[in-house]
Amino acid sequence: MADLNLSFDEMWEKIMACDQTYDGLFYTAVKTTKIYCRPSCRSRKPKKINVEFYHDIEMVEKAGYRACKRCQPEVEQSPNTAIVKAVISFLINHYTQRLVLNDIAENVGISPFYLERLFKQETNETPRAYLERIRIDKAAHLLKNTQLSNLDICYGVGFHSPSNFYRAFRRVKNCSPSEFRNKEGSDENGMGGS
Numbered sequence: 593m594a595d596l597n598l599s600f601d602e603m604w605e606k607i608m609a610c611d612q613t614y615d616g617l618f619y620t621a622v623k624t625t626k627i628y629c630r631p632s633c634r635s636r637k638p639k640k641i642n643v644e645f646y647h648d649i650e651m652v653e654k655a656g657y658r659a660c661k662r663c664q665p666e667v668e669q670s671p672n673t674a675i676v677k678a679v680i681s682f683l684i685n686h687y688t689q690r691l692v693l694n695d696i697a698e699n700v701g702i703s704p705f706y707l708e709r710l711f712k713q714e715t716n717e718t719p720r721a722y723l724e725r726i727r728i729d730k731a732a733h734l735l736k737n738t739q740l741s742n743l744d745i746c747y748g749v750g751f752h753s754p755s756n757f758y759r760a761f762r763r764v765k766n767c768s769p770s771e772f773r774n775k776e777g778s779d780e781n782g783m784g785g786s
């Protein structure tokens with residue numbers, strides 16, 4: 593099982609936001625209850641210190657955790673889930689690169705046409721829109737946790753023009769990167785990057 597390019601804190605942010613984008617890619621296991629969940633589970637949130645993350649459902653079960661009855665992380669939604677999961681893992685691990693549909697299709701071994709249709713059918717989004725959301729999530733994480741400038745973040749997460757970055761950011765987060773940083777950022781040393 594390939595590692596997913598997400599830090600503990602990033603995964604923690606996803607579960608606090610009940611973000612469905614990452615369902616099936618990792619599991620939240622709670623040491624105190626011995627229950628594991630999807631990232632999007634809406635049950636009461638555990639304490640951060642009691643959480644560990646698994647990328648693999650077999651590993652989490654082997655470690656003695658039981659599936660949450662509410663979010664049912666062990667239930668695959670459809671037979672196509674494995675392909676869609678492979679696509680999303682690929683996007684998360686290659687988001688900094690310039691990606692075209694062909695690269696993704698080649699990686700999972702299906703035709704670009706079939707990939708686009710299948711992905712849309714399973715997620716209601718195109719791979720391109722999904723990738724954009726992953727990039728904006730990464731950007732939001734960096735705005736919140738680092739002092740990097742908006743421009744550094746824009747290029748760092750794989751956008752090739754600031755105007756695209758600002759437009760995409762606003763579409764996903766309903767505010768500008770600077771507004772987001774002011775709202776969410778930690779003010780450890782009070783040096784905003786705006």
Ligand SMILES: [Zn+2]
Pocket residue numbers: 628629630633634635660661662663664
């Ligand atoms: Zn759950």
